[in-house]
Amino acid sequence: MIELYHNDMSTCAQKVRLALAEKGVRWESRHLDLRARDHQTPAYLKLNPNAVVPTLVHERVVIFESTVINEYIDDAFDGVPLRPADAVGRARMRLWTKQLDEGLHADTGVLSTSIAFRFQKLDKGEREVQSLIDNVPDPVKRERVRANIFEGVNSPYFKESVLRFDGLLARMEATLASSSWLAGDTYSLADVAYAPYLTRLEHLRMRELWMERPHLANWFERVRNREAYKVALEQWFNAKYLSLMEEKGEREWPAIARIIKEASRA
Ligand SMILES: N[C@@H](CCC(=O)N[C@@H](CS)C(=O)NCC(=O)O)C(=O)O
Structure with missing residues (x-):
């Protein structure tokens, strides 16, 4: 299972959703309301100690930092390559x-x-x-x-x-x-x-x-x-x-x- 903890308008979350969409990967949404401070709860801090979105959880492996997540997505899933060949x-x-x-x-x-x-x-x-x-x-x-x-x-x-x-x-x-x-x-x-x-x-x-x-x-x-x-x-x-x-x-x-x-x- 692929879960994405994200926010609708967050730039870093948009970036990860875009990589997932380009690769054609299906994922489950865990939408956080940043105004309600969902990203500062103890449960979320266990996933992402920086108290920010996005966080990707793939088969229980937790990955954060949107640039790292996007390279992971390109490595881990089939679909069109998102890194230049050379x-x-x-x-x-x-x-x-x-x-x-x-x-x-x-x-x-x-x-x-x-x-x-x-x-x-x-x-x-x-x-x-x-x-x-x-x-x-x-x-x-x-x-x-x-x-x-x-x-x-x-x-x-x-x-x-x-x-x-x-x-x-x-x-x-x-x-x-x-x-x-x-x-x-x-x-x-x-x-x-x-x-x-x-x-x-x-x-x-x-x-x-x-x-x-x-x-x-x-x-x-x-x-x-x-x-x-x-x-x-x-x-x-x-x-x-x-x-x-x-x-x-x-x-x-x-x-x-x-x-x-x-x-x-x-
Ligand atoms: N370097 C991090 C930055 C993440 C980040 O700053 N996320 C923002 C949304 S774009 C956030 O969660 N902000 C909430 C806050 O800082 O309180 C990444 O690329 O994932």
Whole structure:
């Protein structure tokens, strides 16, 4: 049996659902409500001590960390290979997935929380928010989450996260100018990994960031037209999150555009 502990709108969970869908693997859903703090319960912490989704359980073997899970899925199940056949392609693929794990995923959390999700958390009341923050196991992440919830776009993390994303999109554009997919001419776990992050930027009304990046825009269009994207992402979209991100994203876009403009002049 394959069980996935996940959340409908979580980028890392989207990434794993996308790999499962591309491979045609059937799985059972264990959906966690992050607002209800299902991921901080003692039972879930036994599976994933980092108190985050996703976690895959395959025949009682527990695997967490979405990049690791996706490589496991490619190794363990039949279906179309999701890693390039050659060593160079695999190295390129891992350079892309590594960047998410080394900071860009955290940057997504900064943007999403500072712009939109902070309002859902603040609605729960002071005591519940403090408890949510105090139960984040990693102390560095704990302080980042605290700043993003209480300070929003004035959080000291916000500007750098915007600029790191802009830099990422520039690198994607340059790569996609000379290859169809991120790691070469075949769709791979690199494309699987980035599809949810572009989707998040789109939901936060930041799509102007690729208006003048035609290769990236074309890549995103091709990614979104895949059947697996519909099954793994679109079918799980949560209307409440979408409207919150749209409303708050629209409001903050001028500040984001200003950050990027000022950095380009500096
Ligand atoms: N490096 C982890 C990151 C997992 C992660 O940050 N998951 C988020 C959702 S995308 C989460 O569970 N957040 C809840 C929280 O931090 O309280 C992975 O790739 O699996």
